[in-house]
Amino acid sequence: MTGAALIRDGELELAGDNTYDLPTVPIWHRGRIGLIGDAVHAPAPSSGQGASMALEDAVGMASSLAGADTQAGFRAFEQTRRQRVEKIVAMGARASSSKTPRGRAACSMTPPCG
Ligand SMILES: Cc1cc2nc3c(=O)[nH]c(=O)nc-3n(C[C@H](O)[C@H](O)[C@H](O)COP(=O)(O)OP(=O)(O)OC[C@H]3O[C@@H](n4cnc5c(N)ncnc54)[C@H](O)[C@@H]3O)c2cc1C
Numbered sequence: 001m002t003g004a005a006l007i008r009d010g011e012l013e014l015a016g017d018n019t020y021d022l023p024t025v026p027i028w029h030r031g032r033i034g035l036i037g038d039a040v041h042a043p044a045p046s047s048g049q050g051a052s053m054a055l056e057d058a059v060g061m062a063s064s065l066a067g068a069d070t071q072a073g074f075r076a077f078e079q080t081r082r083q084r085v086e087k088i089v090a091m092g093a094r095a096s097s098s099k100t101p102r103g104r105a106a107c108s109m110t111p112p113c114g
Helices: 004-009 050-065 072-099 104-109
Strands: none
Touching: 050 072
């Protein structure tokens, strides 16, 4: 089947979503709970970075906690990761903004927009 035939015979499916970046999260740990992945730095899905950063976090958190006091491990993890992940989320947001549909039709699918 040719590309033209696929377009002619196919169905047009458009989907909107309301996902948002988490550019900065002030608290990464409290008591015995430490957060990693999207919980502390969710990037735009279209940036294609979230899964890699979550995996990096898992390795980073494990090595920060290895043999360390838990609080010291959490602090070390945040210290080594925060700058990098926030930079990547910001870069992802810039890159993704060019992929975001604009105009009235797009607004009606992905409210709120301005
Ligand atoms: C539409 C879309 C497309 C994406 N495309 C890409 C891509 O191309 N490349 C890329 O790298 N990233 C992509 N991402 C981002 C990527 O999926 C996330 O960054 C990544 O999954 C984050 O991993 P995580 O482990 O931090 O969180 P999650 O994968 O969200 O894992 C959290 C888990 O915790 C569970 N959970 C939540 N609350 C509770 C609870 N109370 N008790 C027990 N379990 C709970 C959830 O069910 C979930 O399984 C995309 C995201 C979306 C939404």
